[in-house]
Amino acid sequence: MKLATYKDGSRDGQLVVVSRDLATAHYATGIAERLQQALDDWNFISPQLQDLYDTLNHGKARHAFPFDPARCMAPLPRAYQWADGSAYINHVELVRAARKSEVPPTFYTDPLMYQGGSDDFLGPCDDVVVPSEDFGIDFEAEITVVTGDVRMGATPDEALEGVRLMMLANDVSLRNLIPDELAKGFGFFQSKPATAFSPVAVTLDELGEAWQGGRVHLTLQSTWNGRRVGLCDAGPEMTFHFGQLIAHICKTRNVRAGSIVGSGTVSNKSVEVNGKPEWPKGYSCIAEKRAIETILDGKPSTEFMKYGDTIRIEMKGQNGESLFGAIEQEIVPLAS
């Protein structure tokens, strides 16, 4: 099923069930008001939501209305956890190659992950507010999952059983703040402002055979200022699957219902054409494009985003249908 959260002026919005084709929606009133409530009591509430979803898909829901992504908050407008991995090691390899540093061998066995802020997420069509263009504004197109409860010490297989929903994310990054921040040794903080999520969160059965081995075998599309810049394959090159990412968190703590876990920038290896590397699938963040330019030309030529720039992130299913709806955002300055 597909779930979204409609803006209603409250902090948590109103849970709605959305039809498979994203054409219609229905308030989940009477079943659950908020998505977190459904996640807190999933085994009891999700079958009721599923019933409403089936009725909606059959065109028989009595109070259905046209679904409008612009009225959506993030499916979880705020969450108790947002832990973002860097599961596509190709991305790390490119960024490191550009600054001529090796990838440590442990990076292939031990996931990179940072804890993100989760008190103020953006809806799929909300503006990205950044105080200065000098911060080096970048998008990052990612896949994320929402978990149920997963116990401390869980294996990757057990952790995978804890996945409840999947969403797309734009993990906005402020690249020019990162070097100083990482030099301090405590990881990302100011360089990672509010993250945006897709209009709907979907259960894994919506992915059909594209969900295999804890990975999504589909293509993530990124369109920057109307130009398609990424058609990245999210499947086979994901070094760590979602069960491994969740188990990484569980090494020293419990993961509780409603935690969001991200894949990091989706990234694909180059192919060799006439003895030279090319990246025909494009990129899911500008930093990677700049790393490629640096490797090829000695310096980056693509600039980061400016005010007025737009980004669209979407994933199509095997029949070409939009699975999650599109993230469509504009970069704007902070109102004074």
Next chain:
Amino acid sequence: MKLATYKDGSRDGQLVVVSRDLATAHYATGIAERLQQALDDWNFISPQLQDLYDTLNHGKARHAFPFDPARCMAPLPRAYQWADGSAYINHVELVRAARKSEVPPTFYTDPLMYQGGSDDFLGPCDDVVVPSEDFGIDFEAEITVVTGDVRMGATPDEALEGVRLMMLANDVSLRNLIPDELAKGFGFFQSKPATAFSPVAVTLDELGEAWQGGRVHLTLQSTWNGRRVGLCDAGPEMTFHFGQLIAHICKTRNVRAGSIVGSGTVSNKSVEVNGKPEWPKGYSCIAEKRAIETILDGKPSTEFMKYGDTIRIEMKGQNGESLFGAIEQEIVPLAS
């Protein structure tokens, strides 16, 4: 006023109002079920809680019962944000001196801060579950505040206006996991398991004149296995006050109601006795004691915590009364 959350089998527990002397409590039923709810609508709900608090303190609350810290969850059993600073630069100086590295000049003007997990906090008397003693188990005695909404771009003074409540915390740290984790460059993650909080959260008026300039001018006590090891002055040596810590978060994002912001380990400078440094106020984490030993003797001699060890963290007011109640925890292994 003083607020706590009683265990009731649910994820968020039941909000209770606690008397100033921590002797009695009263359910806030009819006003607010949960602390987050009060924070979400503070201007409307807090005066009602204050009325109940006044009635309780006058011994006139009709359904008052004896207050029992062992029945408490963390005041916020789960939160949308836990951002922990390292505001006592003396702590950083000691740790760096022990490994013969300089403190970068920017550390005196730009706060260190990491994003912590906030989906699964511990109550004040809950066991600290750690899968292995080899992880280097340490306590960290800290002061924390809970905020209301603070806008992106807020000044330190504005940010200070956003402080709603104060709590103590035990920011449990797994020291032997830290070097590898920091070497990866993404900051703390597995080295920071679930954090514990004091039985009650208090409004700033409870601190009286001890609350000045965004700092608490009182002594934080740490008692390890029954031995008083820290009597640290939380006031004048706090390099960055809470307004500055919150404003640090606000540089690139909004801070939303219910965010918890921590001071980091409370730490005091040495005094010179017969030409040698001494630390008569003790320490608020074992890592600092080991840093001092390394500076004085070339190597640490105090070991980290073992299973069965206990830690008690408390702060007394100017009249010797316990302000927040005590954090009292035992270290235990993960049940297999």
